[in-house]
Amino acid sequence: MGGRWKRIQKKHRPKVSRYYSRPLSPDDPDRSVNGFRFVEADHDNLARLKASFPKELSDRKRDILAQRIQDPSEDAWMILDEGDRLCGFACLAWDDHEVKLMQHTIRVRPHQALFMDDYVFKKHRRRGAQSAAVELRVGLAAAHGRTEGLVLVSTTNLGSISSYRKAGFQTCGRLIHFPTSKRTLEFWIPRPLRHG
Numbered sequence: 318m319g320g321r322w323k324r325i326q327k328k329h330r331p332k333v334s335r336y337y338s339r340p341l342s343p344d345d346p347d348r349s350v351n352g353f354r355f356v357e358a359d360h361d362n363l364a365r366l367k368a369s370f371p372k373e374l375s376d377r378k379r380d381i382l383a384q385r386i387q388d389p390s391e392d393a394w395m396i397l398d399e400g401d402r403l404c405g406f407a408c409l410a411w412d413d414h415e416v417k418l419m420q421h422t423i424r425v426r427p428h429q430a431l432f433m434d435d436y437v438f439k440k441h442r443r444r445g446a447q448s449a450a451v452e453l454r455v456g457l458a459a460a461h462g463r464t465e466g467l468v469l470v471s472t473t474n475l476g477s478i479s480s481y482r483k484a485g486f487q488t489c490g491r492l493i494h495f496p497t498s499k500r501t502l503e504f505w506i507p508r509p510l511r512h513g
């Protein structure tokens with residue numbers, strides 16, 4: 318009974334996430350970072366990724382990545398290490414982005430790039446792959462003419478929060494999702510107060 322009650326509570330509890338952002342400067346380099354580099358995701362390397370991590374890369378996530386490859390308003394990359402091993406993936410959205418799980422569309426303004434779908438496979442974690450994937454996207458987004466990076470992270474995801482904070486991202490807003498009513502509330506820190 319206790320376990321069931323806890324599951325019901327968890328299902329209906331509002332989910333809180335925070336937005337973080339950082340300015341992107343045009344001279345941010347697009348290169349290999351700490352031995353990690355990006356290759357653009359395509360259907361071949363996605364099939365290779367699924368074959369390498371059949372359980373960890375769920376069919377749902379594989380389908381989402383396939384969709385990112387097709388969609389011109391989104392880009393997806395595989396993260397490779399110095400031994401050319403596939404370590405994870407990372408994406409950017411260049412336009413408004415729908416988060417299906419929350420039935421919410423994140424507004425991505427023309428000067429922004431939305432960092433999303435960060436994933437490093439378990440056996441490659443804590444080697445700096447995520448730090449590199451953030452830096453590489455900073456360079457790519459700046460090269461694309463974007464001047465602000467934006468990311469939405471659940472307040473429970475301490476690893477991800479820490480990796481973005483280390484890369485210079487600061488809190489700029491909050492999103493609360495109410496699963497029962499399927500509604501979301503957003504709060505933004507006024508623009509002049511952001512980034513100190």
Ligand SMILES: CC(C)(COP(=O)(O)OP(=O)(O)OC[C@H]1O[C@@H](n2cnc3c(N)ncnc32)[C@H](O)[C@@H]1OP(=O)(O)O)[C@@H](O)C(=O)NCCC(=O)NCCS
Nearest residue numbers: 435436437442443444445446447448470475476477479480
């Ligand atoms: C979060 C995630 C992407 C981090 O990947 P990673 O390659 O292991 O991260 P890095 O090695 O580059 O670590 C960068 C920094 O992030 C922080 N960090 C990463 N994992 C952490 C963890 N489990 N706990 C606390 N801090 C963590 C640390 O500050 C770390 O720097 P340090 O190693 O110098 O202390 C990875 O754990 C993951 O894929 N998790 C599941 C998917 C996910 O949560 N994605 C993010 C959605 S927004």
